[in-house]
Amino acid sequence: MHAMMAVNLLHFLVIFCCFIEARSLRVLNKTEIEQLSTTGCILLGLSDTSPSLTSLLEEIASVYKEEKTVTIAAGSRDDITWNKPGNGGKFAEVAFYKCQPLDRSCLLSVVHRPTAEPYTGPLVADQLIMFLNYHCHSYRKAGGGLESGGILRESLLAGQYRISENEESCSIVDSSLTKSEFFWSFLSVSRPVVIRDAINKWPAMKKWSMEYLREKYGLKEIHVKITQDGVFEGVEAASLWPGYSDSWIPERVRSQLSFPELVVVRPATDEMPFGDFLDLVSLGRNKSGASSYLEYSSIPSYLPALESDIETLSFVEDLLERKHLNIWLSDGDTLGKLHFDPYDNLLCQLSGEKHLTLFEPYDNRNLYEAHIPEALLGYDKKRRKVFRKNLLQSTSMVMSPVDILDPDYKRFPLFRKAKRLQCVLRPGDVLFMPAFWWHEVQSYPDPIQHRNLAINYWYAITHYRAIAAFHFLQHCIGHW
16 A cells, blocks of 8 residues: 555656646756847746746746747846846846847957846736737737737748749749739749839830930949959959958957858949949940949939839839839949848849849858958059959858859859759849849840840838748848
8 A cells, every 4th residue: 555655656746747847937047048039039037036927937938839039938137137227127027138139240249248128017928928929029829829910920931932943944924913913922922033024114214325314414423333354242262362361360250250261352443423434334344444333323312313214113012111222234244243132122124134043042051151251352543454452351241152153062062952043134124032032143235235224122021021031130241
């Protein structure tokens, strides 16, 4: 009988201990708080809280157990840095950390010190869930299930477009594309698409001749990018540059770089009247001695009257938030090397052709995304020569070190796995290119006008699509 009682008691203790373990809060130390706050938010019960509050936080933790960007835990008051000294943190029972992404804009001093604010709302489950959903962009409800918004978001994220094995070219549709078709078939799933003849009726298609642009803005000072060979933002060996040595990068920075021996080559720049730039475009690279490019230059800032010659595309009207409207003009013999932009992009071709190679943004290991040091070209106006000017104390994280035209598979073996799409833009066509899609752009001149002319719209991206792009919080330009 005593043996039976002992077995039953042991059985009870095992069950009880398992229950306590399942419901007990994880205890975070200062280092864990610093790490977790870079990828999500934290609700932290302080070590001297009451048993009833601990029980409430355990309940909330069970609600968010499937939410990777929300952590419910316990911690020590001594490990907390409050965002505002004297704001009530001394008496708070619960601390809240917003998501505070690691700032890698300065690689020389990557220090992450997250700060907390005291939670001052009602200590009841419904209010805490509402608070966390609002501040952490989550959609949980009591019991741990998803609200309708969360179900929709998960469905959209699960349906993000991926390049299939036998797919080689961008989807192509005609200009009858509706807003609903664009949203559900392309925008919501981050799928590139070429819309044929979408801007054929724009006044700019006929008005923007070289003569018209010269008459309208010939005296306007503009900022021009220049290279010798028409290649813009390529990557090459740092050892080719003046000032290079094994110690040109501080060791604290070098230790964080995957390719310290490479540099992204930034083009030379020059200020000149628009009319002089048009002369260089007309001459072409062979006669002018260099390749001049008016790239991503703001139309509202530099050439505002031109905006009246373009029209909002009906399939995006009131659907996207415009951030930038740019003009791109060159002699048509340029190559923009592989990179990405953190905006949804509508690229509108007016003259000449652009041939784009696109790669998915979802597994950037294949493209070796990393901080890469930068270098700057110079331009000698008298000799019309471009030269290697100097190495910069900055890095870029939007360029790939892989030369897709002549890949070094020994150095970049994962590039073999990268899937690509080819997209061709002719005059009148528009390409929708979702944010973070990698792209390399080869331009070709119009055979009569001997130029390549395009404009593009950059749009803000919505929250759920930013998450779908995988590295929403990681892209930045760095320096040391």
